[in-house]
Amino acid sequence: MFYFRENMLKTALISVLLFILLAPVHSGAASGEDCRFRFSLGTEPPTLDPSLATDGTSILVIENLMEGLTQFDQNLLPVPAVAKKWEVSKDGKTWLFYLREDVHWSDGKKVTADDFEYSWKRLLNPETASEYAYFLYDLENAEAYNQKKISGQESVGVKALSPFLLRVRLVKPVVYFPSLTAFSGTVPLRRDLIEKYGDHWTDPEKMVVNGPYRLKEWRHEYKLTLEKNRAYYGGEVLCGTVEAFIINERSTALTLYETGSLDMVFLTPEAIPSYRNDREYVNQPLLRGYYYGFNTRVPPFNDSRVRRAFSMAIDRSELPRILSGGEVPAKSWIPPGMFAHDPSIGLDFNPMEAARQLAEAGYPGGKRFPSVRLAFNTDAVNGLVAENIQAQIKRNLNITLSLDNMEWKVYLKKLQLDTPAVFRLSWGADYPDPDNFMNLFITGGGNNHTGWGNPRYDRLISEAAADPDPASRRSKYGEAQKILTETDAAIIPLFFSAQNLLVRRNVHGFIPNAMELFSFKTVWKGDQER
Numbered sequence: 201m202f203y204f205r206e207n208m209l210k211t212a213l214i215s216v217l218l219f220i221l222l223a224p225v226h227s228g229a230a231s232g233e234d235c236r237f238r239f240s241l242g243t244e245p246p247t248l249d250p251s252l253a254t255d256g257t258s259i260l261v262i263e264n265l266m267e268g269l270t271q272f273d274q275n276l277l278p279v280p281a282v283a284k285k286w287e288v289s290k291d292g293k294t295w296l297f298y299l300r301e302d303v304h305w306s307d308g309k310k311v312t313a314d315d316f317e318y319s320w321k322r323l324l325n326p327e328t329a330s331e332y333a334y335f336l337y338d339l340e341n342a343e344a345y346n347q348k349k350i351s352g353q354e355s356v357g358v359k360a361l362s363p364f365l366l367r368v369r370l371v372k373p374v375v376y377f378p379s380l381t382a383f384s385g386t387v388p389l390r391r392d393l394i395e396k397y398g399d400h401w402t403d404p405e406k407m408v409v410n411g412p413y414r415l416k417e418w419r420h421e422y423k424l425t426l427e428k429n430r431a432y433y434g435g436e437v438l439c440g441t442v443e444a445f446i447i448n449e450r451s452t453a454l455t456l457y458e459t460g461s462l463d464m465v466f467l468t469p470e471a472i473p474s475y476r477n478d479r480e481y482v483n484q485p486l487l488r489g490y491y492y493g494f495n496t497r498v499p500p501f502n503d504s505r506v507r508r509a510f511s512m513a514i515d516r517s518e519l520p521r522i523l524s525g526g527e528v529p530a531k532s533w534i535p536p537g538m539f540a541h542d543p544s545i546g547l548d549f550n551p552m553e554a555a556r557q558l559a560e561a562g563y564p565g566g567k568r569f570p571s572v573r574l575a576f577n578t579d580a581v582n583g584l585v586a587e588n589i590q591a592q593i594k595r596n597l598n599i600t601l602s603l604d605n606m607e608w609k610v611y612l613k614k615l616q617l618d619t620p621a622v623f624r625l626s627w628g629a630d631y632p633d634p635d636n637f638m639n640l641f642i643t644g645g646g647n648n649h650t651g652w653g654n655p656r657y658d659r660l661i662s663e664a665a666a667d668p669d670p671a672s673r674r675s676k677y678g679e680a681q682k683i684l685t686e687t688d689a690a691i692i693p694l695f696f697s698a699q700n701l702l703v704r705r706n707v708h709g710f711i712p713n714a715m716e717l718f719s720f721k722t723v724w725k726g727d728q729e730r
Contacts, residue, residue, distance in 0.1 A: 233428075235439035235725050237707070239464035240453035242579075243608040244421055244446050248402040250387050251323045254331045254647060255612065256628060259384050260718050261444065264426060265409040266387035267434070269297050269316065269366070270378050276632045276715055278378040281434070282311060282388065282410070283366075292373025292666075297381070299364040303433045305390065305408045313360035315388035320358045321345075322394075323385055331616075331646030332385045334639065335630075338377070338665070340369045372666040379631035412437045412721035421446050426720070438709060438724035448607075450580050454702075463707050463725070467700040468580040472524040480702045483526050484712040487535050487629035488697040489637065490527075492574075492589070495619045496690060497651035500570060505561040507689040510622075511547045512554035513596040514589060519695050522584050526698035533637055533681050535696045537714060539670075540634045540677035546685045546693060551596040558597055566598030575604040575620035577611035582624055585694065615649045623649065626697060629715045634677050635665050641684055641691070652690035657683045 245258040250266060253259050269283035283297040303311040320339070323330050324346045337343040340357030344350045357369035370377070380386065390408055394401045401407060404415045412434060413426035426442040447453040450468040457465040467475060475481045494501040494510075501507055516529035528536060531546025555565070563569045574590065576582040583605065590601045601622070606614060615623060627647075630636050638661050639645065643653025657680050664676040684690055703710055709722035 233440040235723075236441045236443060237439050237464075237720060237723050237725065238443045238445065238462050240447045240450070240456070240462055240466065241424070241444040242446070242450070242453075242466065243448060245424070246609045246612060248407070248415070248418075250384050250389065251319070251328055251330050251332075253384065255608070256716065257608070260716075261415075261424060261426075262384045262387075263717065264411055264413045264442070264720050265407075265415060266384065266411045268383070268387040269299075269381040271382050272379075272632075272713075272715065272717060274711060274713070276713065278382050278631075281382070282316075283381070286378065288377075292375075293370045295368040295370070295377060297366040297368070299366065300433065301364055303410060304431045305410050306414045306429050306431050307408050308431060309390075309408075310363070311388050311410050312363040313366040314363070315390060316366050316386075317358050317360045318391045319389040320386060321353045321356055322389060324356060325353065330385070334642070334645050334647075335380065335383065335385055338370045338372065338374050340371055372662075373668070374665055375668060376631060376633040376635060376665075379633060383630045412719075413442060416441075432721075434721070437721050439720065442720050442723075448578065457702055457704075463704045464710070465702050467525070467702060469523045469525060469584055470580070472700055475702060478702070480705055482699070482701040482703050482712055484699040484701075485526065485528075485537065485714060486697045486699055486716060487538055487632060487714045488626055488716070489530060489533055489535055490585070490624075490626040490694050490697055491533075492692040492694060493623050493625055493650045494690060494692075495621050495623070495649075495651055497619075498621060500561070500563070501621055503561050504688050505557045506563070507692075508547060508686075509554040509558040509561070509597060510593065511685075511689050511692045512550045512557070514592050514692065514694070515549045516694055517549075518588055518592070519585060522588055523581060523695075525700040527695040528698075530693040530695050531685065533685055533691070533693050534634045534677060535629075535637070538629070538632060538634055538637070540674045540681075542678055542681065545678060545681045547689065554596060563599075569597075569599050572599070572601050572621050573604045574601045574622045574624070575606065575611070575614065576624035577608045578605055586624065589694075619649050619651065625649070628697075632715060635661065638664070638677060638680055638684075650690045652688065654683055654688055657688075 243257050245261055247253050247258055250262050253262055267281045270278040271281040273279045282299055282303050284300045285298050287296045299313055322328055324333050324336055324342050326346055326348050333346045341355040345353055345356050359367045361367050393408055397406050404418050407415050412429055412432045414429045416427040417425035424444045428437045428440045450466055453465045454471055456462045494507050496502055520527040532542055534541045574586055576586050586603050593599050593601055627640055641648050642658050642661055660676045660680040664673050667673040706725050708724050
């Protein structure tokens with residue numbers, strides 16, 4: 201272990217010196233105003249606008265700045281937040297949310313039902329171009345409004361009946377709806393400030409929040425500083441300051457942790473074996489699936505035989521061995537620990553059948569197969585996975601993939617505007633229901649970058665969301681998974697992820713969970729060890 205750490209110190213010495221000069225360390229116990237929790241955020245958040253954020257980095261920050269109608273407890277069940285209670289009609293289509301009257305924005309104004317109505321309709325507004333708009337398609341006229349089939353937003357099924365009463369009307373019953381209202385895209389927003397400042401409303405000096413922290417500083421490509429929101433309604437925030445440093449290289453972040461400059465850090469795959477028995481090591485299985493997607497709109501991946509060939513040419517059991525972090529090989533899509541998980545679904549590793557499918561598609565032995573670039577964003581895990589898949593596809597299909605490594609914000613833009621033929625993505629639960637995973641690939645979905653769609657799949661997902669019978673619901677998700685991963689093979693599930701962290705022993709109140717919800721409002725630091 202010492203040899204490993206010593207080499208990291210040498211390779212990242214310059215970064216460490218710069219970091220220490222810019223962010224001096226204060227030793228000793230700290231709580232309340234003096235507490236400063238420091239961690240590596242990894243990449244720069246593309247946005248802090250809840251209506252636009254789609255990536256885990258941005259959402260991690262937003263979830264500490266904003267709170268919605270509900271929030272998740274330690275068992276990932278929705279519990280009251282800004283809404284003190286809710287009622288649902290007998291037919292399951294009308295929900296009434298009764299808001300607390302003691303919730304204030306950080307500038308002192310009260311949070312009202314109008315703030316939620318504005319936020320939800322902004323998410324659906326086609327001019328917003330939110331990739332998460334489909335999350336609210338179960339509201340009356342929401343999809344029609346978002347798809348410009350109707351012009352006005354008045355008929356969309358969300359309405360402030362009074363300052364503290366919000367009514368939601370759905371087109372069908374949705375069994376998981378309270379969980380959806382904990383999602384960051386459904387938090388309240390201030391119309392007056394967004395209309396006044398436009399795209400700059402999330403600048404630190406302009407942003408007004410209702411969560412436990414407010415954005416004090418955003419030094420781009422260096423750090424974000426969150427400061428305790430004194431107007432927060434939800435009890436005492438135990439740590440006065442949270443500093444999120446932008447450190448793209450996890451090995452550099454790990455070295456900074458070792459020098460005492462960080463309190464929490466994500467581990468690289470290479471580092472995990474050296475720290476596995478460390479008292480500060482934290483491993484947490486996640487409701488997160490890692491997959492490769494195809495651009496099904498362009499040859500050769502518009503042919504399902506080619507897609508199936510790629511999927512069957514990959515031995516997923518190799519991946520946990522090289523990543524070392526507790527990952528679980530995956531050929532199905534709904535993760536373990538979630539309703540309707542079924543590991544029997546999906547295409548098994550079968551190189552002979554893969555070669556046969558490829559030949560049937562017109563590429564025997566990989567001959568005449570066009571050049572293909574495998575795209576992924578910069579990250580230690582992504583690089584290791586890409587190199588392994590590149591080798592397996594060459595070995596089993598005689599096809600050469602070139603690797604295209606991009607910075608995160610550039611990669612997101614590439615996916616939106618010019619989707620690569622093969623691309624890497626992962627999906628973590630926004631709410632702990634299989635709909636959150638399966639709804640991702642409905643035809644035209646904002647986060648469905650494959651270009652693939654199947655009417656039967658869409659119907660199954662829609663029906664399953666409203667189905668109160670667990671056995672029937674499970675069956676529908678099973679059939680839909682088979683369409684997605686076997687028949688049409690629009691994606692290649694690779695593994696279910698795990699979280700691997702180091703958290704300093706004097707950090708208390710940090711509770712990891714399967715949804716990667718990093719809530720800092722309960723964190724504090726003290727001399728005693730955990």
